[in-house]
Amino acid sequence: MEFGVWAPQAQQVDLVLDGEPVPMRRTGSPREGWWTAEAEGSHGTRYAFAVDGGDPRPDPRSGWQPEGVHAASAVVDPSTFSWTDGEWAGRDARGAVFYELHVGTFTPEGTFAAAAGKLDHLVDLGVDVVEVLPVSAWDGPWNWGYDGVAPYAVQHEYGGPEGLAAFVDACHARGLAVALDCVYNHLGPSGNYLGEFGPYFTDKHDTPWGAAVNLDDAGSVEVRRWIVDNALRWFRDFHVDALRLDAVHALVDDSEVHVLAQLADETAALSRELGRPLSLVAESDLNDAAMVTPTAEGGRGMTAQWDDDVHHALHAWLTGERQGYYADFGDAEVVKTTFEEAFFHAERFSTFRGEVWGKRVDRSKVPGTAFLGYLQTHDQVGNRAVGDRIGHLLSPTAQAAGAALYLLGPFTPMVFMGEEWNASTKWQFFTAFPDPELGKAVSTGRRSEFGQHGWDAEDVPDPQDPATKDASVLRWEEVSAPEHARVLDWYRTLTSLRRTVPAFADADLREVRVDVAGNALVLHRGDHRVVVTLGGGADVDVEGAPVEVVAQFGDGPAAELLGEGVRTAGDAVVVVRVAGA
Numbered sequence: 001m002e003f004g005v006w007a008p009q010a011q012q013v014d015l016v017l018d019g020e021p022v023p024m025r026r027t028g029s030p031r032e033g034w035w036t037a038e039a040e041g042s043h044g045t046r047y048a049f050a051v052d053g054g055d056p057r058p059d060p061r062s063g064w065q066p067e068g069v070h071a072a073s074a075v076v077d078p079s080t081f082s083w084t085d086g087e088w089a090g091r092d093a094r095g096a097v098f099y100e101l102h103v104g105t106f107t108p109e110g111t112f113a114a115a116a117g118k119l120d121h122l123v124d125l126g127v128d129v130v131e132v133l134p135v136s137a138w139d140g141p142w143n144w145g146y147d148g149v150a151p152y153a154v155q156h157e158y159g160g161p162e163g164l165a166a167f168v169d170a171c172h173a174r175g176l177a178v179a180l181d182c183v184y185n186h187l188g189p190s191g192n193y194l195g196e197f198g199p200y201f202t203d204k205h206d207t208p209w210g211a212a213v214n215l216d217d218a219g220s221v222e223v224r225r226w227i228v229d230n231a232l233r234w235f236r237d238f239h240v241d242a243l244r245l246d247a248v249h250a251l252v253d254d255s256e257v258h259v260l261a262q263l264a265d266e267t268a269a270l271s272r273e274l275g276r277p278l279s280l281v282a283e284s285d286l287n288d289a290a291m292v293t294p295t296a297e298g299g300r301g302m303t304a305q306w307d308d309d310v311h312h313a314l315h316a317w318l319t320g321e322r323q324g325y326y327a328d329f330g331d332a333e334v335v336k337t338t339f340e341e342a343f344f345h346a347e348r349f350s351t352f353r354g355e356v357w358g359k360r361v362d363r364s365k366v367p368g369t370a371f372l373g374y375l376q377t378h379d380q381v382g383n384r385a386v387g388d389r390i391g392h393l394l395s396p397t398a399q400a401a402g403a404a405l406y407l408l409g410p411f412t413p414m415v416f417m418g419e420e421w422n423a424s425t426k427w428q429f430f431t432a433f434p435d436p437e438l439g440k441a442v443s444t445g446r447r448s449e450f451g452q453h454g455w456d457a458e459d460v461p462d463p464q465d466p467a468t469k470d471a472s473v474l475r476w477e478e479v480s481a482p483e484h485a486r487v488l489d490w491y492r493t494l495t496s497l498r499r500t501v502p503a504f505a506d507a508d509l510r511e512v513r514v515d516v517a518g519n520a521l522v523l524h525r526g527d528h529r530v531v532v533t534l535g536g537g538a539d540v541d542v543e544g545a546p547v548e549v550v551a552q553f554g555d556g557p558a559a560e561l562l563g564e565g566v567r568t569a570g571d572a573v574v575v576v577r578v579a580g581a
Helices: 112-116 119-125 160-173 220-237 259-274 308-319 332-341 378-382 396-407 436-451 466-470 476-480 482-500
Strands: 002-006 013-017 020-023 034-038 046-051 098-101 129-132 177-182 201-207 210-213 242-245 279-282 304-306 348-350 355-357 371-374 412-416 513-517 520-525 528-533 538-541 545-554 565-568 572-579
Touching: 112 160, 119 482, 129 242, 160 177, 177 220, 220 242, 220 259, 259 279, 308 332, 308 371, 308 396, 332 513, 332 520, 396 412, 396 482, 396 528, 396 545, 396 572, 476 482, 482 545, 513 538, 520 538, 528 538, 528 565, 545 565, 565 572
Parallel strands: 098 129, 098 412, 129 177, 177 242, 242 279, 279 304, 304 371, 371 412
Antiparallel strands: 002 034, 013 020, 013 046, 201 210, 348 355, 513 520, 520 528, 528 572, 538 565, 545 572
16 A cells, blocks of 8 residues: 655655654655655554654554554554445534534443444434534543544544444434534644644744644645545545534634635535535634635635524523623623524624624524524533533523523524433543643643632642543433433423424524513514523513413423413423414
8 A cells, every 4th residue: 555644844754664664755746745655554554654764653644543642553444444324315514403422421431332322312302413522532541632633533442433433324324413523723732743744833823722723824735635634534434424613713824715615615525526415513703604604705614603602691691600701691682682693792892802893694694503502512511610511500490491592593503412411410621641741730720720710729620630531421320310301301392393393493583583571581483482481480471372382391380371471480481382473
């Protein structure tokens, strides 16, 4: 087989097989700066590259690191995967119910195989797309996944590339699409050898994680190719249906064609070739619908984007928290604005940022399903000091209200794993770096960060302590406990309504309206209303004559239909159908 690597400044490159160097030759193929060599190899063969007499290093495009990120790479031959999904037609991300899942803590075993054993639960929940947090190899046995240093590789402890392929196949067999979280804006702190091969990074721009990935400096054509080829590989070789692109605002690119637009166009071409929809979902804090505007119209061409304003509006309103980026949120009127306009910070002043932020969405052109809405995410839980979930902060009824609004709202909804049964487990920040100095720096930095915000260091979990990861593993025995089963039944009810009631599938933001009066909030969705009362019961005026209570959750007596409204006896969320809407 032919081995190749890009090393444009190298004078000599050796392929290292079984500890023995094999001289490579500069060929200029597939592009300038590439070196190649032919040698015996097949699926699983260990190999590395040595540049200018240096130590053997993993392949920058390594698909597998069985002995860790510092050791040799292993050849991955996709033809060895056993697929049974030939009839899978794919699933567009827009309007689908997403479920964010971390393989390492979804089950006690922390593997793809064990996660596949829980897929029937997701089907019963009404999930359409399983979004898997990053699996690209990192240093250590467990991690959130955002410290990956081998973007092409699949973490060996999870099951490696074969484990991922089998998981995707199992999802497709149950009608579930798969989205894979990909990190292209930075690499982790241990095992990053890319700089020894070429200009993968540039000092031209800065990011929160140090030197920026080189997207527009000398050598950037090949670095961009490294990113785009990686994304296309997940679609083609692993049959993945969507990619979630981490923090794309940190992909600083002054090129004439932004790397996201390039990726969007090449993904669209591959979609046509494969005959199934392929989606790109961006995490962006820019609050600009240009992200989801087609490239032909000058946009970045993403299928959808995360919308943190939906989270912030719901979280601050329900919990009363106002610190940090919640400063401008909290009022029910902010919930109204966000649900009707998609962003709250849209040409409005952001106290947290200290400037006017975002752009208004043209609701005549951009559907609500171009934005993902949610009550929790891995970030919004795990980046709290102790990793407490929304269920640790709210009553079940208040959580049920938040769930009803985002699951029945105009956005593409996303559930964070365990949220659906109000899991008791926290989800905390954890790492397992083998280097003791790095591990100590991470632990100290985490506790220092929150110490500056008034937390006692002893109360902040040590990321390097295995107990921190263990405490974050879901307890599946809770699912059948009455207090958890009640919440799970509610989430199943909401996803069922979303699938079966046309009003809840309407993505036209111009048709969305929220009424706020006293302690009541009413979301209008076609001929249905989602009525929420918090802080006591109320007689709530509802436009259109309520004729049927479709679903309700609360701790008091059942809601009553009035001639022109609904009466609740306490904190409650009620879904009603109306006549004359």
